[in-house]
Amino acid sequence: MEVSEVLHMNGGHGDSGYASNSLIQGKVISMTKEVREEAITSMYCNMFPATTICVAELGCSSGPNALLVATEVMRTVEKIRRKLGRQSSPEFQIYLNDLPGNDFNSIFQSLPRVVQELKEEIGPCFFAGVPASFYGRLFPTMSMHFVHSSYSLMWSSQVPKGVGNLNKENIYMASTSPPSVIQAYYEQFQKDFSIFLRCRSEELVDGGRMVLTFLGRASDDPTSKEGGHIWHLLAIALEQMVSEGLIAKEKLYSFNIPQYIPSPLEVKKEVEKEGSYTINRLGASEINWAACGENNNEGGYSVAKCMRSVVEPLLIGHFGEAVMDILFRKYGEVLNDRMSKEETKFVNVTISVTRRERKGMKDV
Template structure:
């Protein structure tokens, strides 16, 4: 499966779209917004560029895409006012894979500019926004054109499903599991770990060439607490998806062989793995690494299981449909998923963790 051609968040603004089901990600980014804004202010105070280059990598679509830009503009405005200097122009590059619903982002731009003017007596800062489709595992921008890079809930997605998850004859060695599980042989977590190292190293190297000296990155990514790959956190949500797919098999909707060869291109890295790779690659200094859990906020009348199920569906639907075809019944699949999450939460908390990284180009 070619991830770059298939993988994307569900577009549009419908009930199952990412735009309607990305509130958990927004809660997380808001929880650490003070760190993001502190970083951008420090950067601006040090460099004071006349033209500030910003990139949001893995911007997706929906309201989260542009809310960050508004926050950054306001933070820089505050710093420039304190320094009695002119406000810089903002060059904003929104990046995601080519299949991303960029159109919905662009359609929201008139409202975005209108809101900015409303708070500023009909005057708007000079903001130039462009879409940059492509994988961030490799070069995207010209040399030294960026001052600040932001990426929220994107770097746990690998560039591809790791090689080495079959026996060399097309048979899966991770049967019945879409990710690392307690039943996975040792070669499975090793394959995922190797792919993470290759991808993250390439990401860091590529960004180091695109950022100016002392440029900053703020990265928010899912992870795990310790060296154990299987925990009651992010890996457990994939365990639940594996169980739900098994139900679909038992009901004759999809083939067991199809499930056996469905593996997600995801990796929840540990703190040590992240620190080691930053140190080994050598282009950045790790100024901050925070671990936190998302506050479990849900809409009125909605369970936590439903909120998680709808979020996972908005993220995985493109991959599931491409792999399983029309036979898979997504409504039933994610109804089961929601029920299982709620049942498990009644037994014991599920605590997926998130890391926030602040890096400075050396």
């Protein structure tokens, strides 16, 4: 089964839905607000007197975070417009992108109220859904002014070729993974991210801005805890189910997470290699796993609910739906035990770039 067919967050607003379990993703978006405001300010000041500003949210998913950045962009531009004394507000075209399996319906159902509020507060805005992989072209050439993505680009377009059963009980890169597996994961990241950058470079106008946040790592070691620890603990829960005869060992050995958690240096290298962008800011931040829940006392169980909303469709596609409740109960127990014994954090890598001026296009 193709990754693009099963890689999507749980839809709806139920107990295991992404909309109800995406608190930490929203906090990460809030943590990077200063970077976006700087990028948006620069973009608007340089693009004036553009009458329409086109914005893309890539990997929008659903729930309260889907429209968070889009509305923030509009309010930031309006604040700058008033400060500069410019008479007319630009119109906004907002594109919400994710894979076709995403719960776009829940977003669309909330749009009429949001659009009306923004129209009264700022002015005309228009929203459109773009169901497709961002590892390919999404928009016309030189049409986008601002592109944003948060906690989406660490997902790969596919499980790295050649990994197969070599990783055994590891479902992601680990210290016991063969060197060929680690190399395959890195090469898949390089291929995917280079395609992403090239496609966006064609779609952004000269001077257009892009802000990307990855689930990342600070260490140069791709098998370090801060990178794949969350997956290592899921592998432990899966191993328990194998030992109890609930999952076949062959099923576990053939399952690998299609994700690469990069370091700031790895992100920087790919951007510089592609060559179309100037890097304005690049940095890392941290957030505790406990931020997944509103009540820190819930510990690992709130983290398990968050992870379930993210990865369950992928797991169902491989292991079947019947074992999910047991798996995530065990996962919550494993997480709770580990979080009671050690400090657990996610690392976020954020980069802000500007599309360089195209050669020979200055007078066009």
